[in-house]
Amino acid sequence: MSNLVLKYTVDAEDFTRAGEASSDVKGKLKRMGVPPDAVRKVAIAMYEGEINMVIHADGGEITVEITPSQIIMILADKGPGIKDIDKAMQAGWSTASENVRALGFGAGMGLPNMKKYSDEMKIDTVIGVGTTVTMKVNI
Amino acid sequence: MTIADIKNYLDAEVLCGEELMYKEVHTACGSDMMSDVLAYVKDQSVLLTGLCNPQVVRTAEMMDIICLCFIRGKRPSQEVIDLASERDLVVLASSKRMFEACGILYANGLAGGAVLE
Numbered sequence: 150m151s152n153l154v155l156k157y158t159v160d161a162e163d164f165t166r167a168g169e170a171s172s173d174v175k176g177k178l179k180r181m182g183v184p185p186d187a188v189r190k191v192a193i194a195m196y197e198g199e200i201n202m203v204i205h206a207d208g209g210e211i212t213v214e215i216t217p218s219q220i221i222m223i224l225a226d227k228g229p230g231i232k233d234i235d236k237a238m239q240a241g242w243s244t245a246s247e248n249v250r251a252l253g254f255g256a257g258m259g260l261p262n263m264k265k266y267s268d269e270m271k272i273d274t275v276i277g278v279g280t281t282v283t284m285k286v287n288i
Numbered sequence: 289m290t291i292a293d294i295k296n297y298l299d300a301e302v303l304c305g306e307e308l309m310y311k312e313v314h315t316a317c318g319s320d321m322m323s324d325v326l327a328y329v330k331d332q333s334v335l336l337t338g339l340c341n342p343q344v345v346r347t348a349e350m351m352d353i354i355c356l357c358f359i360r361g362k363r364p365s366q367e368v369i370d371l372a373s374e375r376d377l378v379v380l381a382s383s384k385r386m387f388e389a390c391g392i393l394y395a396n397g398l399a400g401g402a403v404l405e
Contacts, residue, residue: 165367168346175350185352192350193326200343240327253339253347256323265327 153181153215159199159226161208164252170211171196178220183288190286191220194266197259198224198282204249205229206280219268222284230276238264289313289398291355291378294334297392298382300357303369305378311354315401318359318390322347329353330402336389340364345371357382359389 155177157170175192179185195211202209206228214221236242237260245255264270267284274280292309295302302309316334319325325335325347334355335348340362348356356372357380358364364372364379372379382389394400 165342168343168350172346172349189350189352196346196350197326250321252341253320253322253343256321256327258323258327262323262327 155213155215157211157213159202159208159211161203161206164203167200167203168196171199174213178215181215183215183220187220187286187288190266190268191222194263194284194286195222195224197263197266198222198284200254201259201263202226202228204245204254209279218288220286220288222267222286223281224284225279225281227279230278230280231272231274232276234272234274289393289396291334291380293396294355294357294393294398295380297396298357298359298380298384298389300380300382303358303364303379303381304373305355305376308354308376308378311378313355313398315399316390316393317400318386320386325351332401334393334398336386336393338362338386340368342368342371344368345375345377348372348377349375354378355380357389359383360385 178188206226209226212223231237240261241257243255243257249255268287269285271283291311313333315332317329317332318336320339335353336357336359338360355378359382361383
């Protein structure tokens with residue numbers, strides 16, 4: 150069986166729509182019979198990433214590849230890049246504005262959470278060019 | 289405890305999901321920061337919050353939470369209620385404050401549940 154590849158465009162214009170892609174992936178994985186623990190890990194990791202793309206990067210593109218053994222999420226944006234990855238990985242460290250906090254995000258848990266819920270995570274970032282986060286969750 | 293019990297304990301109004309009130313719940317969490325819910329919550333089935341935007345529903349969806357309870361008299365928009373309804377969530381609204389609402393439920397046997405380390 151060939152791998153299933155899903156592609157999404159994350160629109161940063163409308164915060165209320167953030168999470169639509171993650172919601173769609175969660176629904177598809179459930180219907181495909183992927184074990185609930187893996188579905189939840191993918192949903193949370195991807196949702197955090199999607200929120201990050203909206204808050205920090207003016208949107209971007211998400212590709213999800215579903216193989217028999219793992220789910221690979223590639224989140225690519227053309228945002229400002231991450232200046233200090235070590236700091237960004239620290240729980241509680243955030244550059245988010247008060248506006249974002251008022252929406253319930255920006256607690257500095259995004260990237261640490263993405264790492265926690267994925268079995269493998271890689272960040273490629275170039276200042277002024279963009280960031281690509283690749284996350285893998287084993288089934 | 290059932291969701292119907294929560295409604296009674298918190299003197300809450302049901303905004304959607306009336307037909308799902310029979311569902312049993314064992315654990316809950318309370319927060320206005322969705323980031324923290326996503327970071328620390330493990331198997332809780334009820335979320336008490338004073339935050340009213342659609343991301344509360346999205347967060348609940350990702351975490352497999354089945355009941356949202358808006359506190360401090362907060363009322364979500366119809367758009368938020370519709371989004372919750374499409375996902376088979378029960379939405380309650382209570383005028384109690386966070387501390388009081390959590391305290392009442394905890395005192396009546398609803399636990400905090402496991403925390404993800």
